[in-house]
Amino acid sequence: MTVVEIENLTKIYKNTRVLDEITCSFSAGEVSGLEGPNGSGKTMLIRAIAGLIRPTSGFVKVEGHIIGRDRPFPDSIGVLIEGPAFLERKTAYQNLRLLSMVRRVASKEQIYSWLEAVELDPNSRMPYRKFSLGMKQRLGIAAAMFEEPRLLLLDEPTNALDASGVKILQTLIHKAAEKGACVIIASHDAAFLRSVADHVWVMSAGRAVRCVERGDNQ
Numbered sequence: 001m002t003v004v005e006i007e008n009l010t011k012i013y014k015n016t017r018v019l020d021e022i023t024c025s026f027s028a029g030e031v032s033g034l035e036g037p038n039g040s041g042k043t044m045l046i047r048a049i050a051g052l053i054r055p056t057s058g059f060v061k062v063e064g065h066i067i068g069r070d071r072p073f074p075d076s077i078g079v080l081i082e083g084p085a086f087l088e089r090k091t092a093y094q095n096l097r098l099l100s101m102v103r104r105v106a107s108k109e110q111i112y113s114w115l116e117a118v119e120l121d122p123n124s125r126m127p128y129r130k131f132s133l134g135m136k137q138r139l140g141i142a143a144a145m146f147e148e149p150r151l152l153l154l155d156e157p158t159n160a161l162d163a164s165g166v167k168i169l170q171t172l173i174h175k176a177a178e179k180g181a182c183v184i185i186a187s188h189d190a191a192f193l194r195s196v197a198d199h200v201w202v203m204s205a206g207r208a209v210r211c212v213e214r215g216d217n218q
Protein backbone atom coordinates (compact mmCIF):
# COMPACT_ATOMS: atom_id res chain seq x y z
CA MET A 1 0.00 0.00 0.00
CA THR A 2 1.35 3.39 -1.02
CA VAL A 3 1.74 5.75 1.95
CA VAL A 4 3.66 8.65 0.41
CA GLU A 5 3.11 9.84 -3.14
CA ILE A 6 5.28 12.64 -4.45
CA GLU A 7 4.61 14.25 -7.80
CA ASN A 8 6.74 16.82 -9.60
CA LEU A 9 7.81 18.23 -6.26
CA THR A 10 9.89 21.38 -6.69
CA LYS A 11 11.17 23.75 -4.05
CA ILE A 12 12.90 26.95 -5.09
CA TYR A 13 14.74 29.24 -2.66
CA LYS A 14 15.70 32.52 -4.32
CA ASN A 15 16.98 31.15 -7.62
CA THR A 16 18.08 27.72 -6.45
CA ARG A 17 16.05 24.60 -7.10
CA VAL A 18 16.75 22.64 -3.94
CA LEU A 19 14.16 20.05 -4.99
CA ASP A 20 13.71 19.62 -8.72
CA GLU A 21 10.68 17.81 -10.17
CA ILE A 22 10.79 14.86 -7.81
CA THR A 23 8.34 12.06 -8.51
CA CYS A 24 8.44 8.93 -6.38
CA SER A 25 6.40 6.93 -3.90
CA PHE A 26 6.95 5.00 -0.70
CA SER A 27 4.97 2.04 0.63
CA ALA A 28 3.89 0.60 3.96
CA GLY A 29 6.12 -2.15 5.30
CA GLU A 30 9.08 -0.98 3.25
CA VAL A 31 12.34 0.66 4.14
CA SER A 32 13.42 3.23 1.58
CA GLY A 33 16.69 5.10 1.48
CA LEU A 34 17.62 8.56 0.19
CA GLU A 35 21.28 8.67 -0.70
CA GLY A 36 23.37 11.46 -2.14
CA PRO A 37 26.19 13.88 -1.49
CA ASN A 38 26.04 16.87 0.86
CA GLY A 39 23.59 19.45 -0.43
CA SER A 40 21.77 17.07 -2.81
CA GLY A 41 18.39 17.68 -1.15
CA LYS A 42 17.88 14.69 1.17
CA THR A 43 16.96 16.76 4.23
CA MET A 44 14.77 19.07 2.13
CA LEU A 45 12.82 16.10 0.81
CA ILE A 46 12.35 14.75 4.35
CA ARG A 47 11.17 18.21 5.45
CA ALA A 48 8.69 18.41 2.58
CA ILE A 49 7.24 14.97 3.40
CA ALA A 50 6.92 15.98 7.06
CA GLY A 51 5.09 19.20 6.14
CA LEU A 52 7.89 21.38 7.50
CA ILE A 53 8.36 23.19 4.17
CA ARG A 54 5.81 23.94 1.45
CA PRO A 55 6.45 23.02 -2.19
CA THR A 56 6.92 25.75 -4.79
CA SER A 57 5.08 23.39 -7.16
CA GLY A 58 4.04 19.76 -7.20
CA PHE A 59 2.78 17.95 -4.13
CA VAL A 60 3.36 15.45 -1.37
CA LYS A 61 0.41 13.20 -0.56
CA VAL A 62 0.44 11.11 2.60
CA GLU A 63 -2.27 8.48 3.09
CA GLY A 64 -4.28 10.22 0.39
CA HIS A 65 -4.04 13.73 1.84
CA ILE A 66 -2.07 16.53 0.20
CA ILE A 67 0.23 17.98 2.83
CA GLY A 68 -0.24 21.73 3.17
CA ARG A 69 -3.73 21.58 1.63
CA ASP A 70 -5.75 18.73 3.18
CA ARG A 71 -3.54 18.34 6.23
CA PRO A 72 -0.81 20.56 7.72
CA PHE A 73 1.21 17.45 8.62
CA PRO A 74 0.85 13.70 8.12
CA ASP A 75 -1.57 12.17 10.66
CA SER A 76 0.77 9.54 12.07
CA ILE A 77 4.41 10.51 11.78
CA GLY A 78 7.70 10.19 13.64
CA VAL A 79 10.63 12.35 12.57
CA LEU A 80 14.29 12.52 13.39
CA ILE A 81 15.94 15.56 11.83
CA GLU A 82 19.38 16.94 12.59
CA GLY A 83 19.62 18.42 16.08
CA PRO A 84 16.40 17.17 17.72
CA ALA A 85 15.04 19.61 20.30
CA PHE A 86 14.73 18.27 23.83
CA LEU A 87 14.44 20.03 27.15
CA GLU A 88 17.94 20.50 28.53
CA ARG A 89 17.11 20.07 32.20
CA LYS A 90 14.90 17.01 31.83
CA THR A 91 16.00 13.38 31.77
CA ALA A 92 15.53 10.99 28.85
CA TYR A 93 12.40 9.56 30.49
CA GLN A 94 10.96 12.98 31.32
CA ASN A 95 11.50 14.20 27.75
CA LEU A 96 9.67 11.23 26.23
CA ARG A 97 6.94 11.45 28.86
CA LEU A 98 6.34 15.09 27.94
CA LEU A 99 6.19 14.22 24.24
CA SER A 100 3.79 11.36 24.99
CA MET A 101 1.33 13.78 26.56
CA VAL A 102 0.57 15.30 23.16
CA ARG A 103 -0.88 12.20 21.56
CA ARG A 104 -1.31 9.92 24.58
CA VAL A 105 -0.61 6.71 22.74
CA ALA A 106 2.45 5.54 24.70
CA SER A 107 2.24 4.30 28.28
CA LYS A 108 4.92 4.70 30.93
CA GLU A 109 5.89 1.05 30.38
CA GLN A 110 6.24 1.59 26.63
CA ILE A 111 8.48 4.61 27.19
CA TYR A 112 10.63 2.53 29.53
CA SER A 113 10.96 -0.24 27.01
CA TRP A 114 11.84 2.17 24.17
CA LEU A 115 14.57 3.75 26.28
CA GLU A 116 15.89 0.30 27.07
CA ALA A 117 15.73 -0.58 23.38
CA VAL A 118 18.15 2.26 22.54
CA GLU A 119 20.19 1.43 25.66
CA LEU A 120 19.44 4.58 27.61
CA ASP A 121 18.73 4.03 31.31
CA PRO A 122 15.07 4.97 31.94
CA ASN A 123 15.86 5.48 35.63
CA SER A 124 18.86 7.71 35.04
CA ARG A 125 18.65 11.17 36.60
CA MET A 126 21.09 12.69 34.14
CA PRO A 127 19.60 15.75 32.41
CA TYR A 128 19.66 15.92 28.60
CA ARG A 129 22.27 18.70 28.59
CA LYS A 130 24.85 16.28 30.00
CA PHE A 131 24.24 13.65 27.32
CA SER A 132 27.00 12.70 24.89
CA LEU A 133 26.27 13.24 21.18
CA GLY A 134 25.49 9.56 20.69
CA MET A 135 23.15 9.51 23.70
CA LYS A 136 21.31 12.50 22.24
CA GLN A 137 20.97 10.69 18.93
CA ARG A 138 19.65 7.57 20.69
CA LEU A 139 17.00 9.65 22.45
CA GLY A 140 16.10 11.27 19.11
CA ILE A 141 15.63 7.81 17.57
CA ALA A 142 13.47 6.67 20.49
CA ALA A 143 11.40 9.86 20.26
CA ALA A 144 10.77 9.36 16.53
CA MET A 145 9.77 5.72 16.99
CA PHE A 146 8.11 5.28 20.37
CA GLU A 147 4.58 6.07 19.26
CA GLU A 148 4.95 3.53 16.44
CA PRO A 149 3.94 5.99 13.69
CA ARG A 150 2.73 4.73 10.31
CA LEU A 151 5.28 7.03 8.64
CA LEU A 152 8.81 7.16 10.02
CA LEU A 153 11.31 9.69 8.64
CA LEU A 154 14.92 9.42 9.80
CA ASP A 155 17.47 11.98 8.62
CA GLU A 156 21.07 10.82 9.10
CA PRO A 157 20.08 8.45 11.93
CA THR A 158 23.59 6.94 12.22
CA ASN A 159 25.17 10.29 13.10
CA ALA A 160 27.26 10.01 16.28
CA LEU A 161 26.25 6.37 16.84
CA ASP A 162 28.88 3.77 17.75
CA ALA A 163 28.85 0.31 16.15
CA SER A 164 26.47 -1.08 18.74
CA GLY A 165 24.14 1.90 18.27
CA VAL A 166 24.08 1.28 14.51
CA LYS A 167 23.18 -2.41 15.10
CA ILE A 168 20.33 -1.41 17.42
CA LEU A 169 19.09 1.11 14.86
CA GLN A 170 19.08 -1.53 12.10
CA THR A 171 17.04 -3.88 14.27
CA LEU A 172 14.53 -1.17 15.24
CA ILE A 173 14.11 -0.10 11.60
CA HIS A 174 13.41 -3.69 10.52
CA LYS A 175 10.91 -4.17 13.34
CA ALA A 176 9.08 -0.95 12.43
CA ALA A 177 8.79 -2.04 8.79
CA GLU A 178 7.65 -5.53 9.82
CA LYS A 179 4.86 -3.92 11.80
CA GLY A 180 3.81 -2.10 8.64
CA ALA A 181 5.42 1.33 8.95
CA CYS A 182 6.60 3.20 5.88
CA VAL A 183 10.20 4.01 6.72
CA ILE A 184 12.25 6.62 4.82
CA ILE A 185 15.89 7.12 5.76
CA ALA A 186 18.19 9.84 4.43
CA SER A 187 21.88 9.21 4.79
CA HIS A 188 25.13 9.89 3.02
CA ASP A 189 26.31 6.52 4.37
CA ALA A 190 25.66 4.35 1.33
CA ALA A 191 26.82 1.15 3.05
CA PHE A 192 24.40 1.64 5.94
CA LEU A 193 21.49 2.41 3.62
CA ARG A 194 22.09 -0.62 1.49
CA SER A 195 22.20 -2.76 4.64
CA VAL A 196 18.72 -1.70 5.81
CA ALA A 197 16.78 -0.44 2.81
CA ASP A 198 14.68 -2.42 0.33
CA HIS A 199 15.52 0.22 -2.24
CA VAL A 200 17.45 3.46 -2.35
CA TRP A 201 16.71 6.66 -4.24
CA VAL A 202 19.90 8.28 -5.40
CA MET A 203 19.69 12.07 -5.18
CA SER A 204 21.81 14.58 -7.01
CA ALA A 205 21.36 18.36 -7.14
CA GLY A 206 17.76 18.25 -5.94
CA ARG A 207 16.71 15.43 -8.24
CA ALA A 208 15.82 11.84 -7.44
CA VAL A 209 17.93 10.40 -10.20
CA ARG A 210 17.28 6.69 -9.97
CA CYS A 211 15.99 4.02 -7.66
CA VAL A 212 18.31 1.13 -6.86
CA GLU A 213 16.66 -2.08 -5.63
CA ARG A 214 18.46 -4.11 -3.00
CA GLY A 215 20.66 -6.65 -4.72
CA ASP A 216 21.28 -4.42 -7.74
CA ASN A 217 24.90 -3.52 -8.15
CA GLN A 218 24.56 -0.24 -9.93
Ligand SMILES: Nc1ncnc2c1ncn2[C@@H]1O[C@H](COP(=O)(O)OP(=O)(O)OP(=O)(O)O)[C@@H](O)[C@H]1O
Pocket residue numbers: 013016018036037038039040041042043044045188
Ligand atom coordinates in the same frame (compact mmCIF):
# COMPACT_ATOMS: atom_id res chain seq x y z
N1 LIG B 1 16.84 27.59 4.36
C1 LIG B 1 17.41 27.43 3.16
N2 LIG B 1 17.36 28.38 2.23
C2 LIG B 1 17.92 28.24 1.02
N3 LIG B 1 18.57 27.10 0.64
C3 LIG B 1 18.67 26.13 1.53
C4 LIG B 1 18.11 26.22 2.84
N4 LIG B 1 18.39 25.09 3.49
C5 LIG B 1 19.09 24.31 2.64
N5 LIG B 1 19.27 24.93 1.47
C6 LIG B 1 19.95 24.39 0.26
O1 LIG B 1 19.22 23.26 -0.17
C7 LIG B 1 20.10 22.33 -0.81
C8 LIG B 1 19.80 20.95 -0.26
O2 LIG B 1 20.13 20.91 1.12
P1 LIG B 1 19.84 19.65 2.02
O3 LIG B 1 20.07 20.05 3.43
O4 LIG B 1 18.54 19.06 1.67
O5 LIG B 1 21.00 18.65 1.54
P2 LIG B 1 21.37 17.22 2.10
O6 LIG B 1 21.33 16.28 0.93
O7 LIG B 1 20.52 16.89 3.26
O8 LIG B 1 22.89 17.41 2.53
P3 LIG B 1 23.73 16.81 3.77
O9 LIG B 1 24.29 15.50 3.29
O10 LIG B 1 24.81 17.81 3.98
O11 LIG B 1 22.82 16.66 4.95
C9 LIG B 1 21.51 22.84 -0.54
O12 LIG B 1 21.98 23.44 -1.70
C10 LIG B 1 21.33 23.89 0.55
O13 LIG B 1 22.27 24.91 0.41
Ligand SMILES: [Mg+2]
Pocket residue numbers: 042043044155156
Ligand atom coordinates in the same frame (compact mmCIF):
# COMPACT_ATOMS: atom_id res chain seq x y z
MG1 LIG C 1 20.91 16.50 5.23
